[in-house]
Amino acid sequence: MDEDGGQKRSSTVILTLVGLSVGAVAVANAFPDRQVKRNLYADRAACERDYSAAQCEAPSGGTGPHTGGSTGYFWHGPYYSSDRSSGSAASDPGPGRTGQITRTEISTRGGFGAIGRAIRGAT
């Protein structure tokens, strides 16, 4: 059964992350429910009216105007906080200058992990 014909133990076990206690589990805190948005634009020019060129992301599904269902055909602005009531962080790019957007994409978090956290909390 032993296709290597001799010993069955690992010849060497080297770790590069484990035990270093850096980074790997530094994300440990439960992530609060957060919602961010980004604007979708029919073309690059429309996006750059709201944001800088560096902040505008080309369509992943090809360039050119498109108004179909997939967001992959739109130019994307940067993500910004959907909560405008409590004041925005300086790094938050905001919802854009003109508001002439085609669609808005909303990204949410906190949709996984609740059961695990509840069970861990109960033990």
Added chain:
Amino acid sequence: MRRECIAPRRDWRQKVEALGLDFHTNDGQPYWWEAACYGFSAAEIDVLEEATETLHKLCLEAVERIVSQRDFARLAIPEAYWDWIAASWRRGDPDIYGRFDFSYDGSGPPKLLEYNADTPTALLEAAVVQWYWLEEVKPDCDQFNSIHEKLIAAWAELRRQHPQIPMVHFAGVTEEPEDARTVEYMRDVCQQGGWQTEPLDMSQLGWNGSRFTDLAEQPIAALFKLYPWEWMLRERFGANLLADRTAFVEPPWKMLLSNKAVLALLWEMFPDHPNLLPAAFERSRIAGPCVEKPVHGREGGGVHLLAATETGSARRGRVYQAAAPLRHAHPDRLVGGGWAGRRHGVARRHFADHWQYQPLCPALFPLKPNRPRPGSTRCWAKSAPVRCARRLCPWDPARSCAGGRHRGS
């Protein structure tokens, strides 16, 4: 097989903590235990290896049967996910690892208690800590344990096969030390297999309307998650799984094997198999003392040992498995884990590895509180064709998942 009492290393705590095992003691009770180890003969190791490989093959047959006969209902899996799971199986989404838990005393065949196919832990302990212990305490012995290099090889194989995937994200409940370290270790071997990686907490996964995203709002192409599928299906983002195209490790089809119902299905398919215990969905089908398990139970939760005259809860979603003697009652009987997964370079072959080996070696260890086992069943549901929605394959976006490939062993 024999249990040998030995002196723990004087500084064992520091040594195992240096390897990431900082959860060696729980509530004042040792989880890692160096005052004993188990020694095996080569013949006994052959028995364990053969049992692991055999059961892995049987499990793959069971998955094929569940999918082809659409028998998901007996596993208490919501119908909305049946086609999605079947598609994962039909297109051969790769799996990395799983742990069979056996009851074994060196005489007679190892008996399967359950298969931790989705989120097995004790991985760092088995692959790393035990190996370092052997190096220091029993350097002249061998150990049935090459999990570490096989995991690296498995990830490297995926790297070669899927160069279009930029990185693998890793997620778990990072507040839990055992889970966090297991994820960290798997991320370690993944990186050594040539991947870029990024850690996340499960709660940090985002959804942008069409894809799961990381903290930079970038779509997650591949995700290793140490989080049970049955929980994910029930949570707020669960329905998004049907629309997303992330490649998951372990893949969706593995939830069929981590489900305790598979114990009853295996007994139904392979009655009297020497590595199986009688198991059924009805208590009345199991003679004598048995163990009642919830099909979605985890870490011994909801498990009850029933005397020969006890009928059990009769609740839905339960499996009954004939009782087997366990270690706490019989010190010479061991609950051990057989690891199964992909093997580098040999497509569709799987490796089997164990924690212990040869005359007087390793194993010391954890052997978590022992658990019970399940039972057998009724007839199979009428077969129905499995349809695979025409969508991109997570691990191979250039290929449609329709048709898929046969998964063998």
